[in-house]
Amino acid sequence: QKEVEQDPGPLSVPEGAIVSLNCTYSNSAFQYFMWYRQYSRKGPELLMYTYSSGNKEDGRFTAQVDKSSKYISLFIRDSQPSDSATYLCAMSQGAQKLVFGQGTRLTINP
Amino acid sequence: DGGITQSPKYLFRKEGQNVTLSCEQNLNHDAMYWYRQDPGQGLRLIYYSQIVNDFQKGDIAEGYSVSREKKESFPLTVTSAQKNPTAFYLCASSQTGVNYGYTFGSGTRLTVV
Numbered sequence: 001q002k003e004v005e006q007d008p009g010p011l012s013v014p015e016g017a018i019v020s021l022n023c024t025y026s027n028s029a030f031q032y033f034m035w036y037r038q039y040s041r042k043g044p045e046l047l048m049y050t051y052s053s054g055n056k057e058d059g060r061f062t063a064q065v066d067k068s069s070k071y072i073s074l075f076i077r078d079s080q081p082s083d084s085a086t087y088l089c090a091m092s093q094g095a096q097k098l099v100f101g102q103g104t105r106l107t108i109n110p
Numbered sequence: 111d112g113g114i115t116q117s118p119k120y121l122f123r124k125e126g127q128n129v130t131l132s133c134e135q136n137l138n139h140d141a142m143y144w145y146r147q148d149p150g151q152g153l154r155l156i157y158y159s160q161i162v163n164d165f166q167k168g169d170i171a172e173g174y175s176v177s178r179e180k181k182e183s184f185p186l187t188v189t190s191a192q193k194n195p196t197a198f199y200l201c202a203s204s205q206t207g208v209n210y211g212y213t214f215g216s217g218t219r220l221t222v223v
Contacts, residue, residue: 044215049211
């Protein structure tokens with residue numbers, strides 16, 4: 001079993017929809033949770049960063065962490081075609097190396 | 111602007127050749143990483159280094175080699191022993207002792223011809 005599981009998709013939704021992306025993990029010691037966005041043929045860029053449990057909002061993006069369920073989510077409101085990308089979850093214990101999910105390929109259709 | 115520069119963007123390798131991918135950062139980060147990404151797959155760690163003159167194997171180090179002679183530079187050599195080298199290679203860096211995530215380069219696409 002992988003430490004971090006992420007549905008690879010692909011996921012296709014109409015413009016304006018609310019998108020929910022999720023990861024589950026097995027290591028209860030993970031404390032730092034991140035979401036990266038990767039456009040085709042580019043390097044991933046850090047989108048959201050959360051420490052421990054709770055919610056964090058940045059514009060149309062909300063990251064949620066539920067440590068009791070070992071489950072993290074990224075919500076995208078009012079999705080735009082420019083949000084079409086691969087989204088990778090990542091997490092770590094302390095200052096240890098990041099463990100990445102497989103990535104979910106998302107397409108927003110105009 | 112601070113960042114990570116990978117070069118070249120595209121690289122073609124003949125069977126049996128060694129090739130070296132360049133990665134340079136000016137973020138003053140101590141740690142640097144090399145990942146391989148194949149279509150539909152996540153990131154797989156090849157090598158990482160947390161300090162100059164020291165590096166560790168990742169999950170798929172066979173057929174690859176690295177050096178870390180300078181803090182700013184972490185080149186990756188894909189040797190002829192790597193049987194399936196066609197992939198997208200990503201370099202990343204981070205601070206040590208704290209966790210603010212990684213900064214990635216823009217990647218090198220390596221193709222065997």
